[in-house]
Amino acid sequence: MAIYKYQDKSPELGRDCYVAEDARVIGDVKLGTGSSVWWGSTIRGDVHHIRIGEYTNIQDMSMIHVTGGKFPTVIGNHCTLGHRVTIHGAFLHDHAFVGIGSTVMDGCEIEPFGFLAAGSMLTPGKKIPSGMMFMGSPARAVREITDQEREMIVKTAEKYHHLSRQYADPSQVRKIQS
Numbered sequence: 562m563a564i565y566k567y568q569d570k571s572p573e574l575g576r577d578c579y580v581a582e583d584a585r586v587i588g589d590v591k592l593g594t595g596s597s598v599w600w601g602s603t604i605r606g607d608v609h610h611i612r613i614g615e616y617t618n619i620q621d622m623s624m625i626h627v628t629g630g631k632f633p634t635v636i637g638n639h640c641t642l643g644h645r646v647t648i649h650g651a652f653l654h655d656h657a658f659v660g661i662g663s664t665v666m667d668g669c670e671i672e673p674f675g676f677l678a679a680g681s682m683l684t685p686g687k688k689i690p691s692g693m694m695f696m697g698s699p700a701r702a703v704r705e706i707t708d709q710e711r712e713m714i715v716k717t718a719e720k721y722h723h724l725s726r727q728y729a730d731p732s733q734v735r736k737i738q739s
Contacts, residue, residue: 567607575615579725582736593617593638597725606634614638614655618721623647632667639718643679651683654691658714674714676706 564572564580567588575594580586584598588606593615598604601622604611608629617640619625625648627634632650636642640653643661650667653659657671660679668686671677675689678696689695689702694710696703706714727733 570606572604572606577726577729579729581621581728595722595725597721597728599623609633609650612636614640616718616722618642618718618725620644620646620661620721624649626650628667637673639715641714641717641721656714656718657689658717674706674711676710676714678703 563585565587570589572586572590574592577595578592579597581598581600583600584602586598586604589610590604590606592613595616596613598619599621602619604625609627611625611627611634613636615638617636617638619642621644623642623646625634628650634648634651636653637655637657639655640657642659645662646659647664651665651669653671654673656674658676659665660677662679663677663681665683666685669683670688672689672691674692676694677683677689677700678694681696681700682698684699692705694703694706695701
């Protein structure tokens with residue numbers, strides 16, 4: 562794990578967190594119990610704080626940052642951030658879902674079970690209401706999420722926690738070459 566102190570701030574990791582070997586967690590960051598940070602991701606709490614709840618998964622190549630003195634990043638429990646997601650100075654409530662390759666900018670908010678579709682851009686200050694799907698660049702409301710999508714949000718967080726426990730077990734994953 563690449564866990565870095567920045568100035569006088571060190572990351573705090575809850576019980577059963579998984580941080581991939583090449584992921585970076587820097588500065589004023591708190592990760593809740595059972596959360597996971599996957600390969601190539603960076604969480605940089607240098608000029609403001611970042612708080613990530615329990616059983617949230619930050620998938621491969623994602624970037625989480627802040628806006629100094631103005632916007633921290635707060636991510637709730639059981640959230641999913643797909644591969645190559647960027648979150649910058651935003652607030653995601655419990656069970657928020659951000660699809661692959663999406664960006665969430667300063668001052669944005671995603672309410673519980675808010676869904677940002679893959680490849681979308683949530684522009685500064687926008688809000689996704691609870692249970693709504695937004696899509697596009699810039700992202701716009703397209704419809705309410707279905708019961709199946711709501712269930713998928715719950716199951717994805719559970720699946721990634723289970724997978725992280727496998728990756729944390731040295732008998733399951735071992736580096737075989739440098």
